[in-house]
Amino acid sequence: MNFDDTPQEAAFRAKAREWIAANAPKDYEAELSQAPLGRIALKSANIVEIGRAWQQKKFDAGWSCLHWPKEYGGHGASPIMRVIWQQEEGVYVKLTHPFTIGEGMCGPTLMAFGHEADKQRYLPRIASGEEIWCQLFSEPSAGSDVAGLRTRAEPDGDGWIVNGQKIWTSGAHYSDYGLLFARTDPDVPKHKGLTMFFLDMKSPGVEVRPIKQANGMQEFNEVYFTDVRIPDRQRLGAVGDGWNVSLTTLMNERMSIGARLATGFPEIFAFCSDFVTEHGPAIEDRAVRAKLAEWAVKASGLKYTAYRAMSAVSRGERPGPENSIGKLVAGAMVQDIGAFAMDLQGASGVLAGTDAEAAGRFQAMELGAPGMRIAGGTDEILRNIIAERVLGLPGDIRVDKDVPFNRIPTKGR
């Protein structure tokens, strides 16, 4: 049992570290390291532009989409090397947010199901950051129940005509292409009538409307499709096989384990170490210590669970659904930490932004955490995944499973 790199891994790490030290956009280091958790905006610059420049630089030097094959713009690296890269990239990982959906989900799906010419056309441009992709899965009536989506793709000559609406689409407002999950046959049960496509987000009939979130930020969009035409060659997988294609997409996402999940623990520990209440230093209070210890062991548990997964990856195994615990634990923890820090601040806890203690980072956590607990699988869906796929419990009884989709009773949003 050790944390040591193999000689090969150590050499790779040293090379990555050296390159990052020489090439990273250090002007933004301070701002990035103080940025709140999750998706961020920079005060001094457009994060998509800065991110794009970083992505291009990485691509030119052979550090982008490391685990992709070389012919598609990657480096043919092993999964553990990707993990090592992410560890070394450190705070600059925050610049890669606009590209993670393309690298982690859309690209691998195209790689598995696309035409060769399309793979050569699109994949290197994802890797270089030249083109950004988004994922068009969720809909107003298909969130946790994504197979219940209603956006229709109907055959039309050598292509398809798409009508419908997507929602919660991260980055649609700056994306060039999208991976589109649509219903091609409403007369069969819901999982069987789905097909996967990709499309140009500039196609006529595509309209992107930003959603202003409860925390005031704007990361998601609604995307409307009105008679949007997609050539049939942009279909990924067989007609009606979209559900299986989507599982490939989601399975690839699970491989991204090395990236450190933000828990809020380092922030609350630092805050309590300095903050003085009317009873004295916060960290000397037994009740504060009990809370800090509870979060410390969770943060540590997540860290070493990721290390165990990395060891499995290092041995050439695929990480399993056990990794679903990460977001489940971290989301609730960030919310608790935000509320606790605000409580310590007393009446001043109501203040936000630069008017607040710690530049308002705990208020930002508290206001943003509900989104963490919903996006990318709600806490409840994650518990179902653990119970069914890890513990082997039976699925819930599904009254809509064998019913033709157009005969499932529905109601609004």
Add this chain to the structure above:
Amino acid sequence: MNFEFSDDQKQLRDQARRFLAEQCPPKAVRAVLEGAAGYDKALWQGLADMGFLGVAIPEAFGGAGAGHLELCVIAEEMGRALAPVPFSSTVYLAAEALLLAGSDAQKQAWLPKIASGAAIGTLALFEGPGNPSPRAIRLGAANGVLNGVKTPVADGAIADFAIVAARVGSSGRETDIALHLVDLKAGGVAAQTLASVDPSRNQAELTFTDCKAEPLGAANEGWSILTRVLDRAAVLMAFEQVGGADRALEMGRDYALDRVAFGRPIGSFQAVKHILADMYVAATLARSNCYYGAWALSTDAGELPEAAATARISATQAFQHCSKQNIQVHGGMGFTWEFDCHLYYRRSNALALALGSLSYWEDQLIERMRKKNAA
């Protein structure tokens, strides 16, 4: 990165699991719980014969000379099986104290006996309610004799020798405390078994009256040795707790698959699934923290104090959570004497309080993290 036990260590775990499945079924735990023996003597000898008691004791002192990683995997299995034997008292506390601070003669006198199953050891630390603290120790040592009362002492009524924390000064500092080695069968000690929430393990009050004792380690280093022993024991006990947590989770899962209500297995209800998913989360976090502790223990890393507290807190929470929710998943049957759920519930509560309770370790963890950050 190889944050995993080796194949040999996993084989040892499998071997221990098979042995305990055979020699320590729940009815063996119940025999101690409902009887007066205090521990399962045949099982204790069997563990010695398998080489498990001396796995981390050097060959020069009659042990197997393997390491603490090997001891960790055995500890996990002891917890999974709720082994009703004085394993933690003897192996994690007494043997570790001897290894850390004993003279060559002391090691020769006791370690081979531990490895062979001939001697049960324990640590006599507490003197009534409260957590480990040098201020709480009143039992005095003077001129090689001890006078005072220790309670509760785990396995105190069945132990052959004890490491006793005694007061040798009144400066108010940690250096007032010295450790002593006492042969409990040599007179001067009266043992009284106490009632406890987990009678599958012995708890006793030991009264020392002009009891002969020999010093263990330097006189002014008692508390610092004790702290190190507790840290090491915390990692090992955390493995026991994780073993128990995993078994309680499995019991709940198996029952949810088997039990049918409202025309379907209760495991298909989300309310039940989510209970089990949260048990899995707690057990997984604890296991990962235990691995960190095992790494720190086996390499004697500077991170050990922090890693030990982390593993201890996480594993205490996980075992208590899993054993409690296992009963909930079982419903009424889980609250019967007949079902084994309460055995795990009892043990989880007993282990949570040994070595200092949860709030003690929480305080220790934050103090240690704070010192590290200040340094």
